[in-house]
Amino acid sequence: MNKLRYQVAAPWLTARRVINNFKGRPPASAFRILMLHDIPAVQIMAFERFLEDLKVSRKILSPEEAELLLDGAPPEHPANDWGSLPVLISFDDGFVSNFGVAAKCLAGHGVKALFFVCPELVDLEGEAQARAIASNIFRGNLDWRQISEDRRLMTWSELGELRAMGHTVGAHGMGHQRLSDLTGEALAREISGAGARIEEELKARVDWYAFAFGNIDSIHGDALALISNYYKYCRSGIRGVNSEATGRYALLADQIEADLPDTYLDLVLEGGLDGRYRQSAGQLSRMLE
Numbered sequence: 001m002n003k004l005r006y007q008v009a010a011p012w013l014t015a016r017r018v019i020n021n022f023k024g025r026p027p028a029s030a031f032r033i034l035m036l037h038d039i040p041a042v043q044i045m046a047f048e049r050f051l052e053d054l055k056v057s058r059k060i061l062s063p064e065e066a067e068l069l070l071d072g073a074p075p076e077h078p079a080n081d082w083g084s085l086p087v088l089i090s091f092d093d094g095f096v097s098n099f100g101v102a103a104k105c106l107a108g109h110g111v112k113a114l115f116f117v118c119p120e121l122v123d124l125e126g127e128a129q130a131r132a133i134a135s136n137i138f139r140g141n142l143d144w145r146q147i148s149e150d151r152r153l154m155t156w157s158e159l160g161e162l163r164a165m166g167h168t169v170g171a172h173g174m175g176h177q178r179l180s181d182l183t184g185e186a187l188a189r190e191i192s193g194a195g196a197r198i199e200e201e202l203k204a205r206v207d208w209y210a211f212a213f214g215n216i217d218s219i220h221g222d223a224l225a226l227i228s229n230y231y232k233y234c235r236s237g238i239r240g241v242n243s244e245a246t247g248r249y250a251l252l253a254d255q256i257e258a259d260l261p262d263t264y265l266d267l268v269l270e271g272g273l274d275g276r277y278r279q280s281a282g283q284l285s286r287m288l289e
């Protein structure tokens with residue numbers, strides 16, 4: 001399936017560029033959010049190359065710069081082309097590989113990113129953490145014994161160092177639960193408990209939330225209302241472009257992996273996959289109405 005997808009990426013990208021040329025100018029505040037997860041050691045070189053290419057082709061926003069755009073400040077780097085919109089980089093789940101990537105790759109390029117973590121999983125260690133990662137993050141699709149030591153999660157002290165490097169730590173749920181499975185106390189604990197616990201450990205306000213799994217079926221109106229009571233911004237995993245006009249709790253993001261073929265990454269960055277997510281994006285933006 002994926003192979004076929006990569007094979008059609010080139011003609012698809014060509015078609016997309018024609019469409020982008022006819023779309024007129026994007027809103028000046030338009031940007032995309034990229035969503036990455038664990039970056040295993042074998043992908044670090046690919047990520048480094050990806051970052052270099054990204055820097056050449058567009059502005060990489062810091063979380064603060066993205067916040068200003070969403071809050072309606074006049075853009076310092078107005079978007080002028082759908083194909084090269086500025087991007088904000090985010091990482092989900094808090095794997096320790098993110099710490100290495102931040103210290104080595106992001107620091108080298110002066111890039112600041114958003115890291116979404118689950119406090120209850122950070123609090124676990126060793127086998128207990130591996131079991132929780134397998135059941136909550138991989139939903140049982142991976143045996144806990146396959147989760148090696150280099151797949152552990154960042155500790156509180158590493159998260160503190162991330163902040164000291166200028167990155168932003170956001171909440172990804174207390175224990176990476178699917179919000180649409182929860183109600184009442186459990187839902188409130190998963191959402192606001194996460195922010196409160198991170199704030200207690202890192203002594204800093206948490207403004208960002210990214211709901212686990214990120215798809216439209218993993219969120220509902222009650223959950224998003226609770227998120228909006230506690231946080232300032234909520235990022236989904238639904239693809240598309242953000243701008244000042246996007247609801248701050250309906251932010252869209254493109255899941256990528258560092259070692260995807262270049263043409264496929266360009267297709268993602270130039271909006272080639274947005275069409276399939278338009279309905280979900282619309283549903284999410286109406287959820288708080």
Ligand SMILES: [Zn+2]
Pocket residue numbers: 092093137172176212213
């Ligand atoms: Zn996640």
